[in-house]
Amino acid sequence: MAHILLVEDDLTFSLILEGFLKKQNFQVKVTHRLKDGLKALQEQPYDLLLVDYRLPDGIGLDLLKECKATAPSLPVIMMTSFQDVGTAVRAMRLGAFDYITKPVNPDELLMVLQEALQAKTSTAPSSPSPVTPAPSFITGTSEAAQRLQEMIQLVAPTDMSVLIQGESGTGKEYVARTTHQYSKRADAPFVAIDCGAISGDIANSELFGHVKGAFTGALQDKQGLFEAAQGGTLFLDEIGNLSYEIQMKLLRALQERVVQPLGSTVSVPVNVRVIAATNDDLQTSVRNGDFREDLFHRLNEFSLKVPALRHRGEDLFLFVNYFIEQANRELDRNVQTLSEGVTAIFSQYPWLGNLRELKNVVRRAVLLSPDEVIHKQALPDEMHLLYPQSAPKPEGPDLKALQEANERELILKTLQEVRYNKSKAARLLNIDRKTLYHKLEKYHLLG
Numbered sequence: 001m002a003h004i005l006l007v008e009d010d011l012t013f014s015l016i017l018e019g020f021l022k023k024q025n026f027q028v029k030v031t032h033r034l035k036d037g038l039k040a041l042q043e044q045p046y047d048l049l050l051v052d053y054r055l056p057d058g059i060g061l062d063l064l065k066e067c068k069a070t071a072p073s074l075p076v077i078m079m080t081s082f083q084d085v086g087t088a089v090r091a092m093r094l095g096a097f098d099y100i101t102k103p104v105n106p107d108e109l110l111m112v113l114q115e116a117l118q119a120k121t122s123t124a125p126s127s128p129s130p131v132t133p134a135p136s137f138i139t140g141t142s143e144a145a146q147r148l149q150e151m152i153q154l155v156a157p158t159d160m161s162v163l164i165q166g167e168s169g170t171g172k173e174y175v176a177r178t179t180h181q182y183s184k185r186a187d188a189p190f191v192a193i194d195c196g197a198i199s200g201d202i203a204n205s206e207l208f209g210h211v212k213g214a215f216t217g218a219l220q221d222k223q224g225l226f227e228a229a230q231g232g233t234l235f236l237d238e239i240g241n242l243s244y245e246i247q248m249k250l251l252r253a254l255q256e257r258v259v260q261p262l263g264s265t266v267s268v269p270v271n272v273r274v275i276a277a278t279n280d281d282l283q284t285s286v287r288n289g290d291f292r293e294d295l296f297h298r299l300n301e302f303s304l305k306v307p308a309l310r311h312r313g314e315d316l317f318l319f320v321n322y323f324i325e326q327a328n329r330e331l332d333r334n335v336q337t338l339s340e341g342v343t344a345i346f347s348q349y350p351w352l353g354n355l356r357e358l359k360n361v362v363r364r365a366v367l368l369s370p371d372e373v374i375h376k377q378a379l380p381d382e383m384h385l386l387y388p389q390s391a392p393k394p395e396g397p398d399l400k401a402l403q404e405a406n407e408r409e410l411i412l413k414t415l416q417e418v419r420y421n422k423s424k425a426a427r428l429l430n431i432d433r434k435t436l437y438h439k440l441e442k443y444h445l446l447g
């Protein structure tokens with residue numbers, strides 16, 4: 001029976017959730033504060049952590065960071081309100097398994113929990129390496145996608161180090177896998193590691209291995225990922241998060257092609273191509289002294305930029321169809337298409353969380369759609385309330401109507417830009433919140 005630690009400050013909601021999870025045969029420990037969550041984690045091991053983003057004494061991200069440092073294989077699921085999706089994306093970067101938006105849909109929660117627990121058993125901690133088979137992917141037909149594909153084909157057969165840059169959730173891991181598949185190393189392992197999810201000694205030992213007794217808890221020799229990727233490709237995701245010490249060791253591994261396991265005096269030769277990815281601006285990190293310049297140049301022998309979903313034009317609906325098919329299979333549904341309203345909303349929405357956000361929204365919508373069409377009701381509330389079709393521009397010399405149409409459009413655009421944070425929108429629009437609410441009502445933007 002999987003043991004879940006639930007950290008949620010809303011007493012009623014945590015009670016409901018606890019009851020629901022227990023009914024589903026989970027063992028549940030509930031705490032309401034960050035501090036108590038941390039204490040619970042130190043007292044005994046859990047199989048999964050379900051944590052609210054906003055807690056009275058801190059934010060869920062702090063608990064996540066702590067977890068990733070002390071128990072990197074513990075899957076963490078973050079619960080956020082829809083307005084906090086930007087934060088959820090940050091949580092994923094820090095190593096959260098997934099996020100779900102509130103109000104929590106029980107079926108969706110169950111699905112995510114099961115996926116997380118399955119993933120945990122298939123990549124047990126200290127397993128020899130997280131070598132996973134490549135899932136199927138789509139390339140896209142937009143100009144940006146085609147250009148990216150050409151660049152991948154160009155660099156793949158060489159042994160150059162590649163630095164993949166792009167916003168969170170744009171599919172950087174897919175690009176790394178494709179590069180490996182088109183390379184001469186395709187028959188050797190592709191090993192991926194999320195550097196954002198590991199730190200200190202753990203990062204050192206994960207990458208370079210350790211010998212028995214190297215540190216407290218090192219009960220036997222462990223092969224590092226460099227050795228596990230021997231002959232193949234090592235994909236270092238979120239490279240910007242590596243400590244300065246590990247950056248130095250990494251540089252040595254790249255330059256001298258040897259690694260030295262923690263606690264060992266022996267250097268092991270390695271033949272590994274490194275592909276790194278980041279959604280930080282590494283050049284700024286170099287300027288700020290947070291990232292070694294020599295390592296940056298060594299990793300950036302070739303650079304690939306993965307476009308944001310909002311810049312991929314027609315690809316959006318290719319991905320929608322792909323994710324619908326995937327969700328139909330997983331959830332035993334038979335969704336075939338989107339309603340006109342949903343299509344319009346999808347086209348206007350900025351998709352700041354990129355493919356990951358799209359996949360989550362589609363999966364949730366498929367789950368909530370009993371028939372063949374996804375209707376607006378299956379989208380998160382804010383998405384369909386704030387995306388009414390844009391009103392047609394008035395014709396003729398009606399200055400007042402024209403001004404109002406422009407004002408409505410500007411408000412809508414600003415709200416989208418700040419992810420519906422009304423205080424921020426009001427500040428940007430240089431009006432107070434009350435006036436903003438008044439205008440939202442006037443222009444029927446409150447649903």
Ligand SMILES: Nc1ncnc2c1ncn2[C@@H]1O[C@H](COP(=O)(O)OP(=O)(O)OP(=O)(O)O)[C@@H](O)[C@H]1O
Binds near residue numbers: 136167168279
């Ligand atoms: N070409 C593709 N075809 C189908 N699904 C894709 C494709 N690219 C990415 N995805 C899906 O989109 C999600 C996000 O992709 P991925 O994890 O590669 O993004 P990322 O840019 O590495 O994210 P992060 O910056 O958080 O590490 C994953 O669920 C992945 O399966």
